[in-house]
Amino acid sequence: MKKFFGFLIFACSILQSCDDGDIIITTFNFDDATLKACGDAGNHVFYKVNPEAFESLSLKLNVTDSLYNVEGTKIYNLDGTNNFVNYRTYNGAIGNNYFCSSVPPTAPKVTVNYLAASGTAEFTTVFNYDDNDGVPADKEFEGDTDGDGIPDLYDADDDGDNVPTALELDIQNNDGDDNPLTNPLDTDxxxxxxxxxxxxxxxxxxTRHEDKNMDLDPRNDVTDPSVGADYLNPAVANAYPVNEYIPHEYTITKSVKIVLKNLVLVSGEEEITIETLTMGTLENVEIILKTITPEF
Known part of the structure:
Protein backbone atom coordinates (compact mmCIF):
# COMPACT_ATOMS: atom_id res chain seq x y z
CA MET A 1 0.00 0.00 0.00
CA LYS A 2 1.54 3.32 -1.07
CA LYS A 3 0.98 6.68 0.55
CA PHE A 4 2.17 10.12 -0.41
CA PHE A 5 3.28 12.22 2.47
CA GLY A 6 1.87 15.54 3.60
CA PHE A 7 1.79 16.96 7.09
CA LEU A 8 -0.39 14.12 8.36
CA ILE A 9 -0.17 10.46 7.45
CA PHE A 10 -3.10 8.11 7.64
CA ALA A 11 -2.57 4.44 6.86
CA CYS A 12 -6.27 4.05 6.23
CA SER A 13 -8.88 6.34 4.76
CA ILE A 14 -10.34 8.93 7.11
CA LEU A 15 -13.67 8.30 5.42
CA GLN A 16 -13.75 4.64 6.38
CA SER A 17 -13.17 2.70 9.55
CA CYS A 18 -9.81 0.93 9.77
CA ASP A 19 -9.56 -2.82 9.63
CA ASP A 20 -7.79 -4.64 12.43
CA GLY A 21 -4.06 -4.49 11.94
CA ASP A 22 -4.05 -1.20 10.03
CA ILE A 23 -1.51 1.31 11.33
CA ILE A 24 -2.48 4.91 11.88
CA ILE A 25 0.23 7.56 12.01
CA THR A 26 -1.41 10.77 13.08
CA THR A 27 1.49 13.16 13.46
CA PHE A 28 5.01 13.07 11.93
CA ASN A 29 5.53 16.57 13.24
CA PHE A 30 9.16 17.51 13.83
CA ASP A 31 9.01 21.22 12.99
CA ASP A 32 9.72 22.26 16.58
CA ALA A 33 12.19 19.46 17.28
CA THR A 34 15.91 20.20 17.45
CA LEU A 35 18.19 18.35 15.06
CA LYS A 36 20.93 16.54 16.99
CA ALA A 37 23.88 14.35 16.06
CA CYS A 38 26.29 11.85 17.53
CA GLY A 39 28.74 9.19 16.42
CA ASP A 40 31.80 9.53 14.23
CA ALA A 41 33.27 8.27 10.94
CA GLY A 42 31.55 5.05 9.95
CA ASN A 43 28.67 5.58 12.35
CA HIS A 44 27.12 9.04 12.01
CA VAL A 45 23.63 9.44 13.47
CA PHE A 46 21.35 12.47 13.02
CA TYR A 47 17.98 12.53 14.72
CA LYS A 48 14.93 14.52 15.80
CA VAL A 49 12.50 13.57 18.54
CA ASN A 50 8.91 14.66 19.09
CA PRO A 51 8.47 13.98 22.82
CA GLU A 52 4.75 14.71 22.80
CA ALA A 53 3.96 12.00 20.25
CA PHE A 54 6.73 9.56 21.27
CA GLU A 55 8.15 9.53 17.74
CA SER A 56 11.54 9.99 16.11
CA LEU A 57 13.13 10.57 12.73
CA SER A 58 16.72 9.44 12.34
CA LEU A 59 19.38 9.23 9.64
CA LYS A 60 22.36 6.89 9.89
CA LEU A 61 25.36 7.18 7.58
CA ASN A 62 28.04 4.51 7.47
CA VAL A 63 30.61 6.65 5.65
CA THR A 64 34.25 7.22 6.53
CA ASP A 65 34.87 10.53 4.75
CA SER A 66 34.72 13.81 6.63
CA LEU A 67 31.21 15.16 6.25
CA TYR A 68 32.12 18.83 6.69
CA ASN A 69 35.60 19.22 5.19
CA VAL A 70 34.39 20.95 2.01
CA GLU A 71 32.02 23.88 1.71
CA GLY A 72 29.06 23.08 -0.50
CA THR A 73 26.70 20.13 -0.99
CA LYS A 74 27.43 16.42 -0.65
CA ILE A 75 24.85 13.80 -1.60
CA TYR A 76 24.65 10.36 0.02
CA ASN A 77 22.48 7.59 -1.41
CA LEU A 78 20.26 5.69 1.00
CA ASP A 79 20.29 1.92 0.57
CA GLY A 80 18.38 0.68 3.60
CA THR A 81 21.46 -1.11 4.95
CA ASN A 82 24.49 1.14 5.39
CA ASN A 83 22.83 4.51 4.92
CA PHE A 84 19.21 4.71 5.96
CA VAL A 85 16.40 6.72 7.51
CA ASN A 86 14.04 5.46 10.21
CA TYR A 87 10.70 6.83 11.29
CA ARG A 88 9.58 5.26 14.56
CA THR A 89 6.93 5.57 17.23
CA TYR A 90 7.31 4.25 20.77
CA ASN A 91 5.25 3.21 23.75
CA GLY A 92 6.93 5.77 26.00
CA ALA A 93 9.35 8.67 26.26
CA ILE A 94 12.72 8.39 24.51
CA GLY A 95 15.79 8.87 26.71
CA ASN A 96 18.49 11.42 25.95
CA ASN A 97 21.02 8.73 24.99
CA TYR A 98 18.67 6.54 22.98
CA PHE A 99 20.46 7.14 19.67
CA CYS A 100 23.97 7.62 21.02
CA SER A 101 24.38 4.76 23.47
CA SER A 102 27.00 2.11 22.68
CA VAL A 103 24.57 -0.49 24.02
CA PRO A 104 21.23 -0.75 22.14
CA PRO A 105 18.44 0.41 24.47
CA THR A 106 15.68 -2.03 25.43
CA ALA A 107 13.13 0.63 26.31
CA PRO A 108 10.95 2.25 25.25
CA LYS A 109 9.49 -0.35 22.91
CA VAL A 110 9.23 0.49 19.21
CA THR A 111 5.59 0.28 18.13
CA VAL A 112 5.95 1.44 14.51
CA ASN A 113 9.11 1.27 12.40
CA TYR A 114 9.51 2.57 8.86
CA LEU A 115 12.83 2.14 7.03
CA ALA A 116 13.90 4.19 4.01
CA ALA A 117 14.66 1.76 1.20
CA SER A 118 15.76 4.51 -1.18
CA GLY A 119 16.31 8.24 -1.52
CA THR A 120 19.16 10.65 -0.84
CA ALA A 121 20.51 12.74 2.01
CA GLU A 122 21.88 16.13 1.00
CA PHE A 123 24.41 17.79 3.31
CA THR A 124 25.02 21.47 2.57
CA THR A 125 27.92 22.80 4.62
CA VAL A 126 28.52 26.53 5.09
CA PHE A 127 31.78 28.02 6.39
CA ASN A 128 31.53 31.21 8.46
CA TYR A 129 34.81 33.10 8.82
CA ASP A 130 35.54 35.47 11.69
CA ASP A 131 38.74 37.32 12.55
CA ASN A 132 37.30 38.49 15.89
CA ASP A 133 38.55 42.01 15.17
CA GLY A 134 35.46 43.84 16.40
CA VAL A 135 34.10 44.55 12.90
CA PRO A 136 30.92 42.52 12.24
CA ALA A 137 31.11 40.30 9.15
CA ASP A 138 28.38 42.27 7.37
CA LYS A 139 30.34 45.51 7.92
CA GLU A 140 33.67 44.23 6.62
CA PHE A 141 34.97 45.49 3.27
CA GLU A 142 34.28 42.77 0.71
CA GLY A 143 37.78 42.98 -0.75
CA ASP A 144 41.34 42.85 0.59
CA THR A 145 42.36 46.32 1.77
CA ASP A 146 46.07 45.62 2.24
CA GLY A 147 46.47 43.16 -0.64
CA ASP A 148 48.05 40.51 1.59
CA GLY A 149 45.93 37.71 0.15
CA ILE A 150 43.56 37.53 3.13
CA PRO A 151 40.11 39.10 2.61
CA ASP A 152 39.13 41.67 5.23
CA LEU A 153 36.38 39.26 6.31
CA TYR A 154 38.96 37.21 8.17
CA ASP A 155 42.00 39.52 8.19
CA ALA A 156 42.79 40.52 11.78
CA ASP A 157 44.90 43.43 10.48
CA ASP A 158 42.86 44.89 7.63
CA ASP A 159 45.34 47.58 6.56
CA GLY A 160 48.50 45.49 7.02
CA ASP A 161 50.22 47.99 9.34
CA ASN A 162 51.02 45.37 12.03
CA VAL A 163 48.59 47.01 14.44
CA PRO A 164 45.58 44.67 14.87
CA THR A 165 42.27 46.07 13.66
CA ALA A 166 40.71 45.47 17.10
CA LEU A 167 43.11 48.07 18.56
CA GLU A 168 42.33 50.72 15.94
CA LEU A 169 38.61 51.04 16.57
CA ASP A 170 36.78 53.06 19.25
CA ILE A 171 38.45 50.99 21.95
CA GLN A 172 37.93 53.67 24.62
CA ASN A 173 34.17 53.75 23.91
CA ASN A 174 34.28 57.54 24.18
CA ASP A 175 30.72 57.92 22.88
CA GLY A 176 29.38 55.36 25.36
CA ASP A 177 27.41 53.38 22.77
CA ASP A 178 29.48 50.17 23.08
CA ASN A 179 29.86 50.11 19.30
CA PRO A 180 33.53 50.21 18.23
CA LEU A 181 32.59 51.16 14.66
CA THR A 182 30.66 54.38 15.28
CA ASN A 183 33.79 56.40 16.06
CA PRO A 184 36.84 54.39 15.02
CA LEU A 185 40.20 56.07 15.52
CA ASP A 186 41.26 58.47 12.75
CA THR A 187 44.50 59.94 14.04
CA ASP A 188 45.29 62.15 11.03
CA THR A 207 52.76 52.73 10.14
CA ARG A 208 54.51 49.39 9.56
CA HIS A 209 57.80 51.26 8.95
CA GLU A 210 57.56 53.29 12.17
CA ASP A 211 58.84 50.28 14.09
CA LYS A 212 62.29 51.33 15.34
CA ASN A 213 63.14 48.07 17.09
CA MET A 214 61.68 46.13 14.13
CA ASP A 215 59.83 43.65 16.35
CA LEU A 216 56.64 43.80 14.24
CA ASP A 217 54.89 45.94 16.85
CA PRO A 218 54.83 49.71 16.13
CA ARG A 219 52.98 50.31 19.39
CA ASN A 220 56.07 50.00 21.58
CA ASP A 221 58.27 52.48 19.69
CA VAL A 222 57.87 55.80 21.51
CA THR A 223 60.06 58.86 20.97
CA ASP A 224 57.81 61.35 22.79
CA PRO A 225 55.84 59.75 25.65
CA SER A 226 53.60 62.81 25.91
CA VAL A 227 52.21 62.05 22.44
CA GLY A 228 52.45 58.28 22.29
CA ALA A 229 53.79 55.76 19.81
CA ASP A 230 55.71 57.14 16.84
CA TYR A 231 53.16 55.79 14.35
CA LEU A 232 50.59 58.14 15.94
CA ASN A 233 52.98 61.12 16.16
CA PRO A 234 53.22 63.15 12.91
CA ALA A 235 56.27 65.00 14.29
CA VAL A 236 58.29 61.77 14.18
CA ALA A 237 58.77 60.45 10.65
CA ASN A 238 61.66 58.01 10.80
CA ALA A 239 61.34 55.02 8.49
CA TYR A 240 62.58 51.52 9.23
CA PRO A 241 61.96 49.05 6.39
CA VAL A 242 59.86 46.33 8.02
CA ASN A 243 58.71 44.09 5.20
CA GLU A 244 57.00 41.40 7.21
CA TYR A 245 53.45 40.88 8.47
CA ILE A 246 52.36 39.73 11.90
CA PRO A 247 50.65 36.31 12.22
CA HIS A 248 46.88 36.40 11.74
CA GLU A 249 44.35 34.28 13.61
CA TYR A 250 40.79 33.57 12.54
CA THR A 251 38.10 30.98 13.13
CA ILE A 252 36.03 28.93 10.72
CA THR A 253 32.66 27.93 12.17
CA LYS A 254 30.81 25.33 10.14
CA SER A 255 27.08 24.62 9.93
CA VAL A 256 25.29 21.96 7.90
CA LYS A 257 21.75 21.74 6.55
CA ILE A 258 20.37 18.23 5.97
CA VAL A 259 17.61 17.63 3.42
CA LEU A 260 16.16 14.21 2.61
CA LYS A 261 14.81 13.70 -0.91
CA ASN A 262 12.75 11.05 -2.68
CA LEU A 263 12.37 8.92 0.42
CA VAL A 264 10.53 5.63 0.25
CA LEU A 265 9.80 4.51 3.81
CA VAL A 266 8.70 0.90 4.13
CA SER A 267 7.10 -1.04 6.96
CA GLY A 268 5.91 -4.47 5.86
CA GLU A 269 3.45 -3.81 3.04
CA GLU A 270 3.06 -0.17 4.03
CA GLU A 271 4.98 2.37 1.96
CA ILE A 272 5.31 6.13 2.45
CA THR A 273 6.80 8.36 -0.24
CA ILE A 274 8.25 11.76 0.69
CA GLU A 275 9.56 14.03 -2.03
CA THR A 276 11.45 16.50 0.18
CA LEU A 277 11.93 16.58 3.94
CA THR A 278 14.21 19.10 5.64
CA MET A 279 15.66 17.61 8.80
CA GLY A 280 17.12 20.95 9.85
CA THR A 281 20.44 22.70 10.40
CA LEU A 282 23.21 21.82 12.81
CA GLU A 283 25.09 24.91 13.94
CA ASN A 284 28.74 24.84 15.03
CA VAL A 285 29.35 21.27 13.86
CA GLU A 286 33.04 22.17 13.66
CA ILE A 287 34.99 25.20 14.89
CA ILE A 288 38.54 25.50 13.59
CA LEU A 289 41.14 28.04 14.72
CA LYS A 290 43.55 29.01 11.96
CA THR A 291 46.85 30.90 12.19
CA ILE A 292 48.48 32.22 9.03
CA THR A 293 51.26 34.69 8.33
CA PRO A 294 50.72 36.44 4.99
CA GLU A 295 53.60 36.37 2.55
CA PHE A 296 55.04 39.78 1.92
Missing part, protein backbone atom coordinates in the same frame (compact mmCIF):
# COMPACT_ATOMS: atom_id res chain seq x y z
CA UNK A 189 41.65 63.19 10.40
CA UNK A 190 41.90 62.23 6.74
CA UNK A 191 38.50 60.53 6.74
CA UNK A 192 40.06 57.07 6.61
CA UNK A 193 39.80 55.23 9.94
CA UNK A 194 43.10 53.98 11.32
CA UNK A 195 42.12 50.33 10.86
CA UNK A 196 41.97 50.93 7.08
CA UNK A 197 44.75 53.55 6.89
CA UNK A 198 48.32 52.27 6.31
CA UNK A 199 49.70 55.67 7.45
CA UNK A 200 47.80 56.44 10.64
CA UNK A 201 49.41 59.79 11.51
CA UNK A 202 49.68 61.13 7.95
CA UNK A 203 53.44 61.79 8.10
CA UNK A 204 54.10 59.97 4.79
CA UNK A 205 55.83 57.09 6.59
CA UNK A 206 53.58 54.05 6.68
Missing amino acids: DDGIPDYLDPDDDGDSVI
